[in-house]
Amino acid sequence: MSTLLDETAADVPVRDITVNLSRLAAGTQDSYQNARARQDISRVSREELEDRYLRLHEETLLLKQHIHKQDDKIKKLGTKLMRLVKDRGRMEQLAAGGAQPVSRVRDVEMEEMMEELQEKVRGLQAENEGLKQRLLVAKQQLINSQTRRPSPYGRVQSRVNSGLRKLRDDSPSPPQTRPKSELQIILEGGVKPPTGQLPRYGHSLLEEARAEIRNL
Template sequence: MVFARADETAGDIPLRDITVHPNGAATLPEALQNVSRFSREELEDTFLRLQEENLTLKQYTRKQEDKIRRMATKLTRLVKDHQQSEGARDVEMEELMEELQEKVQELEKQNEGLARRLLAAKQQHTPYSHIQLRPPQTQRPHTHDSITTTHSQSRYTYSILFYSILFYSILVYSILFYSILFYSILLFILLCSGIIVVCCCCCF
């Protein structure tokens, strides 16, 4: 719409006949001569018309900027809603994750305690009454070995803890299973004895 108006008004503006040199630039006296062909009223009308078109273009630009802002806001809202819908979790899964995290923390604490006990036991059973310090040149190469030994000790204690927990869980489940089996057999025997007593009473 604005461009159509610009095209309509462009027909009313007379074109300047500027002679161009071979290098493509017009001389200043010729430009002044072309401007002097128009009257002051025509120049003022042209200026006012161009100013009005400039204001119209500015208004159109502002409207387009506002529209772009609204579309960007709507897009960010849609993206946030989509992320929230995808990131929504089930309550039971969250509770299960919390329980597992608590169990992991407890196991880590137990692992640390076992590692401290193991280290204390090793220090008690060491055959040397004191530790002989070595120069820094000979002590630095053993830092990697000490780190690897601590890692291996932590892995060993963690494996011991894991297998002990597994053993105790299997033991508890087996005791529970056999107790249920025992009580079911006892209940079956009592039921059979009750049936036999009832049959004997009916016969007599």
């Protein structure tokens, strides 16, 4: 059985599949460190993680404020350097005999004053931004502390007020009626006592009439 050989097989480019051991070792080490860090984080409670996050956030804000202060110092030093260069140029011109006009000197002073005011404004803006960030962190800490604190009324069941008792209480009480006397019954009903009983009940009816008049 004859075999066919390709003469151009040796000219075909072959991909280099050699493994870079240093990269592989670095990748395995990073993955191991990440897995170890995840295991450590899973053992920490959520409250502690929140505290760590807030602490890191506050430290980051402090570092940002420090960076802003350093930037302001660098700008101030640059401004002072520019002033020194201008003053040196003016001194050289005065020494050479070419005095500057008064208006030019005043313009330079106004520019210096404007630069100082701009520096103060930038410093106040940076300070205001830092205070805002601190206020946000304080609000977040307050919210977290309130969510963690158990409510003293958490176990008390809510009661729904149907309003029936209130309606009963608000409803006007019926007027209390006094028992009617025999005289009122006789006068309202128009019933006349028998003539034979007038001497017997006359005194009692008179006393009841007097009592009714006193009550009125």
